[in-house]
Amino acid sequence: MRIVFLGAPGVGKGTQAERMAAAFRHTKISTGDLLREAVRNRTPLGLEAKAYMDQGQLVPDAVVIGMVKEKLEQSTTGRDFILDGFPRTVPQAEELGKLLASKSLSLDRVVNFAVPTTDLVRRMSGRRSCAKCQAVYHVEFSPPQTADVCDRCGGGLTQRSDDKAETIEARLRVYDQQTAPLIQYYRERKLLVDLDGAGAMEAVQLRLEQALGLPVRT
Ligand code: AMP
Secondary structure: OEEEEEOOOOOOHHHHHHHHHHHHOOEEEEHHHHHHHHHHOOOHHHHHHHHHHHOOOOOOHHHHHHHHHHHHHHOOOOOOEEEEOOOOOHHHHHHHHHHHHOOOOOOOEEEEEEOOHHHHHHHHHOEEEEOOOOOEEEOOOEOOOOOOEOOOOOOEEEOOHHHOHHHHHHHHHHHHHHHOHHHHHHHHOOOEEEEEOOOOHHHHHHHHHHHOOOOOOO
């Protein structure tokens, strides 16, 4: 399947993309993860992107589109993928459509994750990630066994600079203005599946798999 996960920051699409990619051996392409990796490695692209990310703004379309193009060309499983956090603007969606058409491919579904805004803020502000292996935790919903220490590798947990209160507000505004129009864009193209993203991640995963008509796993 070729799927896009759409939704506001903090809605849980990254967590679900990770779980679904593992369960169904799909390639997951997360533009947020790719950009954070570029920032950590201090590449020219990372240095350019960091200024936008720290302010909760979107990185310019051309940069992100180039990154996704490269990733799709490289991807070894090729035809099946989950796009997490891309596209985020109408021009990105148009470029994705052209890119897939040039390979005689198209999207199967766009999942629109939704949760109340108060939950988004709570999910983002409690999120922590390992500075070493990037595993993601939540102080309330999925805490590590020892506070601030990664269960997987023992690394220290930190808060993403764009998960601080001031930046969260900007990111939600940017979502409403630039990304939410994609709901209508994909609804008109009959690709949109609405998904209630509230509740525990296992429950959301089950709803997601049902909504996509995937086989029940035991
Ligand atoms: P995320 O981890 O998906 O919340 O992304 C973190 C940040 O990376 C966003 O706030 C943007 O600054 C940037 N970013 C991620 N994906 C995109 C995209 N498709 N277009 C533009 N900027 C993006």
